[in-house]
Amino acid sequence: MARFQIQHKGNECGKKNNSIMMRNFFLYFALVLLIIWILLFGILFIFILYTHSSGDKDIVYSNSRIIGDNLFVETYQTYRGGVYDGDAYEIYLTDSISFRKKLGDYDDHDWPNVTVSGDIVVVKWNDYQLLRNRVRNCKISKLKEKGYDDLLKKPYAH
Numbered sequence: 001m002a003r004f005q006i007q008h009k010g011n012e013c014g015k016k017n018n019s020i021m022m023r024n025f026f027l028y029f030a031l032v033l034l035i036i037w038i039l040l041f042g043i044l045f046i047f048i049l050y051t052h053s054s055g056d057k058d059i060v061y062s063n064s065r066i067i068g069d070n071l072f073v074e075t076y077q078t079y080r081g082g083v084y085d086g087d088a089y090e091i092y093l094t095d096s097i098s099f100r101k102k103l104g105d106y107d108d109h110d111w112p113n114v115t116v117s118g119d120i121v122v123v124k125w126n127d128y129q130l131l132r133n134r135v136r137n138c139k140i141s142k143l144k145e146k147g148y149d150d151l152l153k154k155p156y157a158h
Contacts, residue, residue, distance in 0.1 A: 062089065068116035070095045071140070078105070093121055093143060101143040104136060116140075 062075040072094050079088035086108035093114070094100035103123050106112055110125040119141055125134040 065114075067114055067121075071116060071121075072096060073103070073114045074100070081108075091123075093138070093140075095144075099144045099146070101138070101146060103138065110134075 060077040060080075062077050064072050064074045067073050074092045074094055076090050076092070077087055078090050081087050088105060088107050090105045091103045091112055091114065092100050093103050103114065103121070104112065104125070106125055113124045113126070115122050115124075119139055121138045121140060121143075123136045123138070
């Protein structure tokens with residue numbers, strides 16, 4: 001078999017055909033744009049993976065409220081959902097010296113109300129989306145006997 005090479009001959013003035021030059025320019029331009037898009041999406045993908053994986057490891061102290069005689073409810077943010085997801089929190093009952101016990105967790109849809117009545121702590125969660133209530137009763141004396149139940153793995157003192 002014989003090989004045939006196609007050579008582009010110049011026109012009668014000796015110049016190359018402009019349509020071939022323009023086609024090559026648009027092909028190179030499209031290739032450069034494709035490479036830029038791949039790089040940008042790759043950087044965005046790595047950024048999303050990094051922020052998503054590091055967001056659930058951080059535990060942030062949120063606030064502390066006094067609810068009785070030397071009793072506090074401490075709130076910790078355990079997950080930051082950002083724009084697309086809700087935040088998650090955990091609440092602890094503590095006297096900041098001898099015990100800290102987890103009362104429960106909640107997200108943006110549940111808002112707990114913690115009250116003390118004698119030796120009993122009552123936690124009510126109001127879920128405004130599902131229109132339901134959860135209630136938990138705990139004896140303070142039993143919680144003090146058990147000591148620490150801590151996500152921080154050490155006592156927290158103010």
